[in-house]
Amino acid sequence: MTTRRTAVDVAASVAAGELTASAVLEENLAAIDAREKDVHAFNVVTADRARERAAQIDADVKAGRNVGRLAGVTVALKDNMCTRGVATTCSSKILEGWIPPYDGTVVRRLADAGAVVVGKTNLDEFAMGSSTENSAFGPTRNPLDTSRVPGGSSGGSAAAVAAGFSTVSFGSDTGGSIRQPAALCGLVGVKPTYGMVSRQGLIAFGSSLDQIGPFTTTVADAALLMEIIAGHDPLDSTSLPQPAPALLPVLSQGVKGMRIGRITDMPEGSSPDVLARLDAAFDALQHAGATVVDVQMPSMSYGLTAYYLVAPAEASSNLARFDGVRYGLRVDAKDLNSMYGDTRAAGFGDEVKRRIMLGTYALSAGYYDAYYGKALKVRRLIADDFAKAYQRCDVILTPTSPTVAFKFGDKTSNPLAMYLCDVFTIPTNLAGHAAMSVPFGTGEAGLPVGVQVLAPALGEAPMFRVAAELERAV
Numbered sequence: 037m038t039t040r041r042t043a044v045d046v047a048a049s050v051a052a053g054e055l056t057a058s059a060v061l062e063e064n065l066a067a068i069d070a071r072e073k074d075v076h077a078f079n080v081v082t083a084d085r086a087r088e089r090a091a092q093i094d095a096d097v098k099a100g101r102n103v104g105r106l107a108g109v110t111v112a113l114k115d116n117m118c119t120r121g122v123a124t125t126c127s128s129k130i131l132e133g134w135i136p137p138y139d140g141t142v143v144r145r146l147a148d149a150g151a152v153v154v155g156k157t158n159l160d161e162f163a164m165g166s167s168t169e170n171s172a173f174g175p176t177r178n179p180l181d182t183s184r185v186p187g188g189s190s191g192g193s194a195a196a197v198a199a200g201f202s203t204v205s206f207g208s209d210t211g212g213s214i215r216q217p218a219a220l221c222g223l224v225g226v227k228p229t230y231g232m233v234s235r236q237g238l239i240a241f242g243s244s245l246d247q248i249g250p251f252t253t254t255v256a257d258a259a260l261l262m263e264i265i266a267g268h269d270p271l272d273s274t275s276l277p278q279p280a281p282a283l284l285p286v287l288s289q290g291v292k293g294m295r296i297g298r299i300t301d302m303p304e305g306s307s308p309d310v311l312a313r314l315d316a317a318f319d320a321l322q323h324a325g326a327t328v329v330d331v332q333m334p335s336m337s338y339g340l341t342a343y344y345l346v347a348p349a350e351a352s353s354n355l356a357r358f359d360g361v362r363y364g365l366r367v368d369a370k371d372l373n374s375m376y377g378d379t380r381a382a383g384f385g386d387e388v389k390r391r392i393m394l395g396t397y398a399l400s401a402g403y404y405d406a407y408y409g410k411a412l413k414v415r416r417l418i419a420d421d422f423a424k425a426y427q428r429c430d431v432i433l434t435p436t437s438p439t440v441a442f443k444f445g446d447k448t449s450n451p452l453a454m455y456l457c458d459v460f461t462i463p464t465n466l467a468g469h470a471a472m473s474v475p476f477g478t479g480e481a482g483l484p485v486g487v488q489v490l491a492p493a494l495g496e497a498p499m500f501r502v503a504a505e506l507e508r509a510v
């Protein structure tokens with residue numbers, strides 16, 4: 037295992053000239069050489085570009101030029117974030133050979149701040165899944181136990197940080213794809229408030245649900261990265277007209293006087309080791325001066341059902357653009373319609389096809405009201421339940437995932453079992469709220485357990501206060 041460096045330390049040391057960006061990068065590349073063949077976190081490692089970039093930063097430091105708040109911090113990017121000149125595949129065959137002509141806003145903000153991109157990480161195809169087993173390029177393994185999944189869909193990004201391949205990484209979260217893999221790999225993972233972080237250059241899955249967020253080893257690193265990537269972007273019409281929140285200053289504030297919600301009618305099915313850690317988290321916060329209050333979320337268990345109509349509906353529309361003409365793969369055929377059909381049949385994997393069919397069905401005339409329309413009503417109810425709960429508390433705690441990391445193949449034959457992984461994470465996306473997973477000790481087989489801190493829209497500051505307290509307590 038390589039030494040764990042934090043982004044806060046790397047940036048400070050590199051800017052001060054005490055450590056070079058090149059040295060940090062070479063540590064990561066050595067770790068990649070040693071373990072990537074077992075872990076398969078990356079679709080591509082961009083070593084040459086990274087070396088050039090690191091050398092440039094080191095030269096800037098030497099010359100006394102301004103190097104930014106992330107100088108020399110190595111980052112891995114989920115392979116659904118557009119990177120100029122570097123293939124972006126969504127771990128799908130349908131994007132084979134496509135190279136984006138531009139960087140997404142988050143990618144650009146990271147570069148401007150001095151970060152060094154080491155590569156693009158593996159994911160469940162088009163971010164549909166909870167284990168990274170749905171990648172067209174083969175699964176990613178959990179570096180903590182390679183017989184187990186890293187979670188998903190941002191499994192490659194989680195594995196990259198857990199294996200020491202990069203200081204930090206980024207994923208996208210539509211229904212839990214940052215928080216669940218963070219929990220399963222023992223990392224901090226943040227799903228920002230909808231609209232807080234630009235989606236420009238993120239290949240869309242469910243446009244009303246998707247957000248980009250960081251994976252880190254510490255809460256402070258997550259706060260630093262949020263300060264850099266968040267904030268209004270005129271290129272994303274759903275971007276909130278808000279500056280990035282100041283989060284580093286709240287980390288030392290403690291939780292005295294804060295009200296922490298405990299859901300009394302929480303969906304069942306979590307394993308006892310996970311529930312024991314949740315109890316310990318409530319105790320720790322109480323001990324630190326917070327009050328635990330009971331809240332109800334009667335609609336929480338309907339989140340999954342609503343999500344599996346809304347997300348596939350949006351996906352069926354978003355993925356219509358992959359038609360063999362505009363991007364990537366094209367399978368030649370006798371006429372246009374056969375070319376569309378053959379390209380999509382060859383390019384998309386089973387789970388993506390399942391979602392497109394589900395979504396198309398839910399949106400079709402005659403079924404729209406019964407399925408899609410009904411799901412939107414449930415979405416509203418969930419938001420209403422949260423609104424009621426947040427009258428009584430500042431944040432809510434739940435498990436992030438009902439279990440620790442599971443074994444390969446455990447859930448692949450049963451999509452419904454896989455979907456249940458996200459029972460606690462999905463309601464946040466439906467409501468457009470903020471949430472994060474914080475590692476809080478271990479459960480079965482000594483594997484990490486994550487506690488989820490849920491906050492209302494724009495509740496990042498209280499959320500990070502509580503996360504920092506949990507980190508101190510553990």
Ligand code: GLN
Pocket residue numbers: 163164165166188189208209210211212213214241347458
């Ligand atoms: N696991 C969920 C799904 O399969 C969530 C995925 C995500 O957040 N991208 O849709």
